[in-house]
Amino acid sequence: MAPPSHCYISNGAPQNGVVVPVETGTLPPQDSHLLDPDEFRRQGHQVIDFIADYYARMGEYPVHPSVNPGFLRRELPADAPSRPERDAFDAALRDVRDLILPGLTHWQSPRHFAHFPASSSTVGALGEALTAGINVVPFTWAASPAATELEMVVVDWLGKALHLPESLMFCGGGGGTLLGTTCEAILCALVAARDRKLADIGSRRIGDLVVYCSDQTHFAFRKAAHIAGIHRDNCREIATCRDDMFALSPAELHAAMQADVDAGLAPLFLCATVGTTQTTAVDPIRELSAVAAAHGAWVHVDAAYAGSALVCPEFRHVIDGVEAVDSFSTNAHKWLLANNDCCALWVMRPSLLAAALRTEQEYILKDAAAEGHDVVDYKDWSVTLTRRFRALKVWLVLRCYGVEGLRAHVRAHMSMAASFESMVRADARFEVTATRQFALVCFRLRSPEKLGGEETANELNRRLLEEVNATGSGPYMSSAMVGGIYMLRCAVGSTLTEERHVREAWKVLQDQAASLLRKMEIDN
Amino acid sequence: MAPPSHCYISNGAPQNGVVVPVETGTLPPQDSHLLDPDEFRRQGHQVIDFIADYYARMGEYPVHPSVNPGFLRRELPADAPSRPERDAFDAALRDVRDLILPGLTHWQSPRHFAHFPASSSTVGALGEALTAGINVVPFTWAASPAATELEMVVVDWLGKALHLPESLMFCGGGGGTLLGTTCEAILCALVAARDRKLADIGSRRIGDLVVYCSDQTHFAFRKAAHIAGIHRDNCREIATCRDDMFALSPAELHAAMQADVDAGLAPLFLCATVGTTQTTAVDPIRELSAVAAAHGAWVHVDAAYAGSALVCPEFRHVIDGVEAVDSFSTNAHKWLLANNDCCALWVMRPSLLAAALRTEQEYILKDAAAEGHDVVDYKDWSVTLTRRFRALKVWLVLRCYGVEGLRAHVRAHMSMAASFESMVRADARFEVTATRQFALVCFRLRSPEKLGGEETANELNRRLLEEVNATGSGPYMSSAMVGGIYMLRCAVGSTLTEERHVREAWKVLQDQAASLLRKMEIDN
Incomplete structure (x- = not known):
């Protein structure tokens, strides 16, 4: 991991051993600068390229980082900077790339098969960006x-x-x-x-x-x-x-x-x-x-x-x-x-x-136009009063992909999950442990009789999952414990996942299983 | 308001009177296309320019739209499109500009003095965009x-x-x-x-x-x-x-x-x-x-x-x-x-x-590195399990503006609110109704004795607020009812607000008050 680039000023104290004189800090920005269109354009285009580069390199990251608790807290200063360093935004983006991304679990990786997917799309991500940029608070109709x-x-x-x-x-x-x-x-x-x-x-x-x-x-x-x-x-x-x-x-x-x-x-x-x-x-x-x-x-x-x-x-x-x-x-x-x-x-x-869930107070502006109409005030439909304009993102997704597009998306994952299931079924060392209904395959390695059969099956599969997830270049999966049976879960659903990633994941599973069984037989 | 550009296909039904043959719809996008870096770059740069243009034109919008309930629902088709129209993303952005923006209350307007501010910054907005692009779900440390x-x-x-x-x-x-x-x-x-x-x-x-x-x-x-x-x-x-x-x-x-x-x-x-x-x-x-x-x-x-x-x-x-x-x-x-x-x-x-608030289930992946450490699993600190990576945005804001920058931001608004308060105090027709402590000024128009004094004061101020908010080019404020007194609230806090906006807001208030008092005296 790259060393942090934080040499900014925080109460004049040394940061990561580097004492920075106060005068090198830039002046705080003027208020008018904080929402300046040209500044937004400059920084915004950087952010778009940053994210696009991240998507392009997604396959190269280990899905799950090999880090220990405290790894990032130890790298960062104990206080926020008093004044921003020079070119703070550029420096911060570099830190996101060099310090933060390597410490994330990459849910968008094509090899992320854990939990359920957190499916992304260009339109979904940009819908969020638009919502954040427009930044309204639609807690009432008015x-x-x-x-x-x-x-x-x-x-x-x-x-x-x-x-x-x-x-x-x-x-x-x-x-x-x-x-x-x-x-x-x-x-x-x-x-x-x-x-x-x-x-x-x-x-x-x-x-x-x-x-x-x-x-x-x-x-x-x-x-x-x-x-x-x-x-x-x-x-x-x-x-x-x-x-x-x-x-x-x-x-x-x-x-x-x-x-x-x-x-x-x-x-x-x-x-x-x-x-x-x-x-x-x-x-x-x-x-x-x-x-x-x-x-x-x-x-x-x-x-x-x-x-x-x-x-x-x-x-x-x-x-x-x-x-x-x-x-x-x-x-x-x-x-x-x-x-x-x-x-x-x-x-x-x-x-x-x-x-x-209704709330009523005088400071909630009523709109004259809404009088006598039965308008929806969404603050009365949820725990929160403040809320985000999430509809914009969903509307954009439906507009830009269409219902057929969403069907194709879901069916592609169903088909990949079916492939994975077939591969599991074709290997007698494994079994499918729950009938597949959607794009999740639950399966496990059968424990050979000589290793203790059922008694050791759960332990065997726990170790298998650990080994598979530790490969770094392989898939990342999670587990379930149902009816006393420990099983592995392969949830196909990352937008970037293609048939080849599913085949590669299975290959890693087979290899790790073989190696694990060999090791256990020797230990036995 | 411009007519909607929705001529896309929805179950073959006519939309806004235009029947579109199915074959003109574009094919649903391939799954691999949904998170394509180049597509993201193309659409992303459009979105950045769109938001920057919105900020640049913010002052031109009436803060609050003059619309009636149902105005937008009536304009939109009853169903999502089956297939996206041609250049769907471009068309959708045009609709955001022509249909949606004109129907929003513009919380970022320099003339938005209602409620409390929803303060935006370029870095805050882009922090949200980054979070949405990276799209991780940090419900546990692992x-x-x-x-x-x-x-x-x-x-x-x-x-x-x-x-x-x-x-x-x-x-x-x-x-x-x-x-x-x-x-x-x-x-x-x-x-x-x-x-x-x-x-x-x-x-x-x-x-x-x-x-x-x-x-x-x-x-x-x-x-x-x-x-x-x-x-x-x-x-x-x-x-x-x-x-x-x-x-x-x-x-x-x-x-x-x-x-x-x-x-x-x-x-x-x-x-x-x-x-x-x-x-x-x-x-x-x-x-x-x-x-x-x-x-x-x-x-x-x-x-x-x-x-x-x-x-x-x-x-x-x-x-x-x-x-x-x-x-x-x-x-x-x-x-x-x-x-x-x-x-x-x-x-x-x-x-x-x-x-x-703790939850424990087997499918929550434990990380070997976290064993024996007292790691924070933030799902146990909130109502929700799924959560967004909000820290990125706050970290960027602190990095890029510094604590001094935030102070300057707050103090600028304090100073503008103090100006507004002075102007209210200098006009004997008005009074400040609650001691100003931060950047909110509570005030009201005194009701002249001949109009009924205290008995009509609340009604007078209700009407004043309505008139002011209806000007379109003027400020947008909200009200409070405290101790039986109806008061107007001027909350200075929009990032784009400058001293001149506060002065202009006061001028509109004075003009509307004069006109209202005149009208009421005649009616009397």
Whole structure:
């Protein structure tokens, strides 16, 4: 790693051993300079070239850096500079290149197969840049009318593109919004559901409310429930099994809800998942919604990852019955080319959301034009008041790639994942551990009988993942632990990933597996 | 407003009366094209020029558009295009210019004096662009080590620049994080406080917890408390008065807490404000903290707006006693040149935050290098798991402007606000309605006796604000209602605002006031 170029001034103290006399610092910029169009142009073109160069060299970086905790903190001064150094922006960009980029995990690398993708596109990235440049705060309709209206248009566009029912869209009496993350989306839906239920059963009975999910549901749900004041004992994580492809069982849900009712508790909320984080399991929405409806519980569908796949009609079946749900969310930043962050939330009854999250104060400017109209003030649809103009990015992505473009994008990854799966299946040393539903392949190395078979399988695969991820030039993957089985996850979804990267990843896996098995046999 | 240029294809349906045959649509882009460096360069340079042109023409836009609800929704097609039109990106940028910009409220206008500023800088905007381009998801240390470490460095830099005590920084055993908004920051602190208190008094007593603020505290606090499950009856809004400059009274707080204790309730949390939204009132932190400590309540300081002023040592006194508080937050996107969004939260005991918000699941990759180290996983410090690399922007702003640059920025606005205040005071028809503490001036037009004096003053000022905001070429301001008095707010803080804009704004106010008074006298 290159030495830091920080020789700027910080309270006159020596930085990294270099004492810099105060007078070499440039004067602080005049205020008028801070948003100067020509300065913006000069620096902006540098930034664009910087990012383009980064994309061009993406394949050369190890996906994950080989660094230890503290590696960067130790390199940087303890204080911000009093005055900027000479050519501070140029120097800072050099530091981003030489100090920061080498310490990042490169989520855009074509060899990033870990977690779920954080899919980027040129249009998504530039949509964010535009939003930052325009820098409006559309917390009410009046605070930036076009931003609110574009968001209303875009959530309907996106909802239709994903084949959601009109009841969840503005055009059908529902509506949507663009938040940051799934946890926020679930929290908002949950608070709306909670308030409705407490209005019904008595506002002092928060301790009696019970929420439901499966043991595969993302922790974001338990976190949201905890934040919303649901008692930790009142979160039912219903066990799933491999025979059911790790889907939540409606019969088990019914039993759990009935037991709670019998105990004097109040079923509040079901978080069903389409495409779980560990294995992309799909909960049966229609049947689960019927059970929840019988107990007066709100149904939210978390399709954080797999929601993007709904852009392809061939996947519509995974949300069969979605007409009955109260809310639905998906992360457009995961697999739909809208850079981080962007979670779309749709609700069937926006008035319940607003009733729970509304704020009113005099300093909120009312617009005379909005009087008498039922305008949407998005501050009443989310945790936050301040918000970003995320709609611009999503609108640009839909405009510039079209629904067909998004389909092609998703299908390309599905096809690569299918290839990877075939390669796993063709090698008898490995097995596919969960039925592939989207572009995630869960698999593991079988442990040979002489090495201890099942008892050592988990340890073997842990070591395999460590070895593979340590190659630097190879793929970067993550793992899941489901039903006691440790498995590797290959999530195809980086925009830059091509068929060859998938083949190369498999080759590295095979080589590391062979080497690991050899080593263990010798050790044995 | 120019007609929309949307003649792209959407399910073959006519758009705006123009039927476009399917074959004229361009083919969806190949996946490899979606993050192509050359394409990014081409589109990126366009976007930079677009934003620079916007800044150059900023003064020409009316700050607030004259539009009616539905104006944009009616102009746009009901569906996203199936395939992109030819030169879709260029066409979309034209639509941003011709359709969207004219419908926005221009927060960067030098004549935007409403709400609080959303201060932009070239470096802040480009920091966001860089973050979007790099597009990493630093939810754990391992998920992008340099991003986590830079955030740890930057919150300490910022805390020191703002003269916060080391007990709130990593270097002093505390620590900070960069979130989106104040409401999130308060919610996180509140959940940490709630869990600590419930561990103490019994986990089933959430209904007994009471939170405290003043009648001037931003609604974000009540919203956060409501989300966290605090009963609406258990939020004490303590009345303030003009004689105390609308500050929260420690004696009143003590009385309220004691009454709750006597009633068997448990004081949980005080949200003190430094720089309230309506009049920038400053709550006395030292005295309030002593009262809260005596009752075991957590103290959070919300300095959303005025926190930025702490970069100037002459304002340090407004947080006297801050060493005793549990948490502190400020919005760097309001007045510190870090574009929307960026709220810095510091806490004295990070372990309490993590205990309340931690998540653990197998798919979260552990890094071998992090084993045995006490690394910060920022997902455990916030509502969300997915998060943006906001530290990059703040680091760039501090590097490129320096602490002195930020001071000059704040002081320039202070000085302009002082000028505005002097002009108000010099005109006997007007009065300053709240002591100016930072760069916000609260004022009103006095109602002449013959028009009804006090009884009509509020109505008169409402009309004045409407008239001023309707001029289009004039300033855009907002209002407050405090102690029954309706006042106008002139918040100086847009980066592009210069002394002349403040003088021009005052001239428009005087002219509109004269005209309004004339009109009312005639009507009388």
